[in-house]
Amino acid sequence: MTTPADKKDSGDQDCKSRTAKRKASPEKKTPIKRRRVAEQAGPSTSSDVVKGVKRKVVQDEEGTTKKAKKAKLLDHMSGDEEQASFSLDSGKGEFQARYVEEHQLGEGGCGAVFAGYRIEDRFPVAIKHIPKNKVYCKVADENGKMLSVEVAIMLKLAGEAEGSVGISAPVSLLEWFDLGKELILVLERPVPAVDLQKYKAENGRTLTEDTAKVILKQLVDAVKELEEKHIFHRDIKGQNILIETGSDVPRVRIIDFGLSCFVKQRSLYRIFYGTPLHIPPEWYIRSCYRCGPTTVWQMGVVLYEALHARYFSTARFLTKQLSIKKRLSTECRNFLDACLALAPEKRPTLEELQLHPWLR
Template sequence: MNRVCDTVPRKHQGEPCEEVGSARGRQRRDRDDEEGKPEKRKRRRVFESNKHDLASNSDVSRISRKRILSPDGRKVREKKKRVVEKKTPDASGDNPRVEFEAKYSELDPLGAGGCGTVFAGFRKEDNVPVAIKHIPHENLLCKPVCLNGKMLPTEVAIMMKLTAKKNDSVGKSAPVALLDWYDLGHELIVVMERPVPAVDLSTYIKRKKGCLRESKAKTIMKQLVDAAIGLEQNRVFHRDIKPENILIETGQSVPRVRLIDFGLSCLVKLGSFYTVFYGTEKYAPPEYCSSSVYRAGPSTVWQLGTVLYEMLHKKGFKTKRFLSKKLQISSELRKNLKDFLQLCLEEDPKLRPTLTELKLHPWLN
């Protein structure tokens, strides 16, 4: 819990609070001086709590708490930045709240985490299912970026970049499509495509008795590698690929992968590296744990490996336990599969394959 501590004077028991310099105050001080008792001023601490996490009541998307870690391992938060552009991509009115409520109906919450809360909903004009994400401004952890000459919230800018043209990407790309967004001043509302029926990969694994067959895991991993390559080509670093942020569409015989939650994503510059970890701590790459530096490509390959590990093992993955040999890759896995997983979970980032090399691995072909 984040706590803000301050001290304020407490009122004397049974008496009104006195102003400095008042007659009654001077009488009290004179009386105390005569009795040899110096005036005492009691102080009390006031704590404010800042709670963002709500319990999820749906298995469509379970959004887990995220951590942002500095090199010394402490949780940090970036200062809030002013967002210049505050209209929806096609906004025409002056009141974004009125426009949002006129266009969409909001239903039950799907999940919540450290950044915001996601609700199910639908678009009123055609009953298209949508996911509506509410993000308080103080939880916009990544600074705004410039896209097409406009300063936009990072999550909005990245989803715009991945959604080529409005509605063209709905149901067609691995990342869920952005439909609308609204800046209300105190919070950001992001309206996204909501695949139906679908569950997150974590729930999907649990429904399959805690682990998947190799054939099912391969089907999912092929799509994940292709999705990661697509992000890389658009210079997008998701930073938090994990089972809770992967939706599995279950309406067809072959499960289809969709990526969600770009709240901690960033746009990558050539040769850039990072010293503050944005993501889920237990999936952090080893290079961050050892030297507090990590890069986009090798980190994404590592996270794909952690996802594959959890698809094939009944135990949850934790980087520190894996590095200390308390978690082991099952010896029962077939040779090509085991080799693929070992390459993804290579401790030295320089020895990990690129995403393109992963795609050409014999296990996926």
Template structure:
């Protein structure tokens, strides 16, 4: 999600106006709302005074008789997904484009929790996943649901709070760590490159996140400085991984032919084929390159063709070479890199 989480904005709130449409019995909307918790029953759905109606109505001055004089029964009318979204969240200014969609600032009305609201046009949702019940759901949602179920509360990936699958778009509501900026903004604010010592702190956490994803059989596919979030704490920083729009479930032996990420591994140029592990290692090397060098890493740049700066330590140079080797079989694995001398 990158810079969209950490963009500085003014205090003027900009509301997005939604038209609330009441669903009638004749309508059969295709929109579906999915949440991390169980889908509520009809009598548990959100309702307001504007969405209730009395069964004891009067028409043309005629009153219908009832057997008892107890309280008038009311029927709760379920809100459609756009109205449910509006009832629960307030959307504010746009933070910026991200991947295949746009991201807005916002907050949850019940507790003012800051959130990032990601809008993805439906035709841009390119990867789908079939769940155990045979339902097709967006791959990004499936991956983040798995992460939510199997990760610690304060894990590296950003938390998915809600999602709304509409006719025209997919809306993801994500927890927005604050204060935080993406790694590209962080590097720029530091003058365009980081000291090796600081880069090492960030890379340790990024390596831990990458290994965690691999153990959960998740292939991010687009690790880059824009998709690494630096969250500030009083006792230091926490690295988080964002934007799972190109992610998928992967096994160690799986190979892929279509590459949609940013840092394309050399083997794809040569063989039109790549695997999750070596590609992730290559992308982590590109992130380290961007932290230490002023030029932005490009897909056609290989470390062995670059002039390294004299103040890089020998172990740092070795780490970079191990990540950016043209031959994927010669790159170290994620676990081997985590145990590398440079990260100790």
């Protein structure tokens, strides 16, 4: 579960300080639709006017059917409202014509994710539904319109991947639809794959040090690449790390950029977005945090949970209720100690982690 804490943020003013609850393929090249959008309707679209109307036709107290009532309301709509309604219906129809939605994969405070596939070639996809009132982080696009940061970041990543799906560690955005009251993101769905928590459970509740090393090396490289692109994920954890299991060597994929943001070199954040259990100590002590040290802290949390049969809690770690296994190698313990240093300035940078002896 993830929440933004109730403090004012000087470096993250585009994000609303509302509670955000979080949960949580065959490799082939496929063209990415850079933008597939039905223009957002204004506050008086037909869907708002007839909110709560059931599909079943029933008579009201004057004997007029609700279906007829809806038609009457639509007759009185302005041209702009009719166009907005048509645009939303067209976007929904286009989505349904291109994709089949199947069982639910997960649900959190920002929306729900479903398995599905693209009709034309049965390419596996994940379909993410995000209610507009749960889009907590926004940024202005090239036209000055406010856009979901998750969409903006994934469009940036897709553009820099040059249209290839399955190449980068972050899963690819294939298309997205703005349906007025919700966004639909159609994402690459690696198959077969499970999140790191399930992968750990399927492998005896803890991973061997060698397996954890393979995963952490890929993860550190991936978040370093994000940092170089000025992207701060903010919620790297087991549930947001997919492990592709189709080969002998597990492959890391990163999902869920719903709380992410674009970051400047010296950005300082005073609103916490992420998993409360994993809040870095500096937020408790100084009521602020930065991108690099926080991401390194999260590397320590991920590794700790991979190697121990328990969940990590910053509060329990600070009160010494959690300890690092003594049977781990000296280099591994050193890696964990460095990532989980209480003072952010004492943690290594991501580049230094890449050069750490344990990952060499």
